[in-house]
Amino acid sequence: MNRSACLIFNPVAGQGDPEQELLQIRTLLESEIDLDIYLTTEEVGADELARAAVERGVDAIIASGGDGTLSAAAAAVVATDIPFGIISRGTANAFATALRIPDTIEAACQTILQGFTKNVDVAYCNGLPMVLLAGIGFEAETVEKADREAKKRFGIMAYILAGIQQLRELESFDVEIETEDKIIKTTASAVTVANAAPPTSVLAQGPAGIIYDDGLLDLTIVAPASKAGAIAATYHLFQTASSGTAAERDDIGYLRAKQVKITTDPPQKVVLDGEMIGTTPIEVECVPAGLRIFVPSVEETEPAEKLEGLPNLSIELKNPSEE
Numbered sequence: 001m002n003r004s005a006c007l008i009f010n011p012v013a014g015q016g017d018p019e020q021e022l023l024q025i026r027t028l029l030e031s032e033i034d035l036d037i038y039l040t041t042e043e044v045g046a047d048e049l050a051r052a053a054v055e056r057g058v059d060a061i062i063a064s065g066g067d068g069t070l071s072a073a074a075a076a077v078v079a080t081d082i083p084f085g086i087i088s089r090g091t092a093n094a095f096a097t098a099l100r101i102p103d104t105i106e107a108a109c110q111t112i113l114q115g116f117t118k119n120v121d122v123a124y125c126n127g128l129p130m131v132l133l134a135g136i137g138f139e140a141e142t143v144e145k146a147d148r149e150a151k152k153r154f155g156i157m158a159y160i161l162a163g164i165q166q167l168r169e170l171e172s173f174d175v176e177i178e179t180e181d182k183i184i185k186t187t188a189s190a191v192t193v194a195n196a197a198p199p200t201s202v203l204a205q206g207p208a209g210i211i212y213d214d215g216l217l218d219l220t221i222v223a224p225a226s227k228a229g230a231i232a233a234t235y236h237l238f239q240t241a242s243s244g245t246a247a248e249r250d251d252i253g254y255l256r257a258k259q260v261k262i263t264t265d266p267p268q269k270v271v272l273d274g275e276m277i278g279t280t281p282i283e284v285e286c287v288p289a290g291l292r293i294f295v296p297s298v299e300e301t302e303p304a305e306k307l308e309g310l311p312n313l314s315i316e317l318k319n320p321s322e323e
């Protein structure tokens, strides 16, 4: 007997041809999975459609769209034990990258077809489900500045341009961070509480690797003293994210905690999984193993070598025994 799933599809997400993409998904999945397909509209979002699917008691929920669609659907699936599939078709694809799920339609569908699932942590931030991260300070501002029009025109560049613009307006604030075992007070320009984060969420990259199934949140505090310092700190975090090492600058701090309460003076804007949700204070609590997602059976490893494409390339294999 075939498996079955509810597919929630955003027909305006990303820069591809949505009709073509839906057809591709159906072609790949429908050989083995009976799909009940729902399209999001401006009025009825992925959250509402996913909640209704949970109530119907479906076998699996698959969401396809940009980060907005995926996190809205995931939020409704938290703590239900219904397996959740992700087919990413957005600009940044932060969600899939953070959860280490392939971001091409074909590979994402293969992952779902293989049927291998894993429980990952989620969190609640001020009572709202959080899969990736909550950003206070300039990460929050970046999202607000990269509007939908700009994203459509410039893709991922929109985020970078918004980030650069934000650096020029850098402001610091007093912050108090209360975890289950300590209270930290300092001055900062950005505080990020991550459950999972892609390397492009630079301001979350204080610790050496963000672990999404350890029952803990990863906090990064960035406190540069000047604009030049902000650029240097951001660049350092970018490097640590790429190399998998922990940040080592006086103006970057990091810690892990099960739960955290953050108050700032003055109040700061907060972005939760890519959406503005208001201002500080926030309270974030990790929900260990709160979401069951389809993942590749073998984690993809980065290739250690890439040479193809270089001009006039020739590769000669040496056999040491013949020397």
Ligand SMILES: Nc1ncnc2c1ncn2[C@@H]1O[C@H](COP(=O)(O)OP(=O)(O)OP(=O)(O)O)[C@@H](O)[C@H]1O
Binding pocket: 010, 011, 012, 013, 014, 015, 040, 041, 042, 045, 065, 066, 067, 068, 069, 070, 089, 090, 091, 092, 093, 148, 151
């Ligand atoms: N049928 C529709 N018509 C217009 N807007 C829609 C429709 N369906 C969903 N939306 C809107 O799409 C937004 C979510 O977009 P989503 O994040 O999935 O894609 P994206 O913006 O292209 O991706 P990314 O955030 O990665 O750039 C929501 O604001 C939602 O209201």
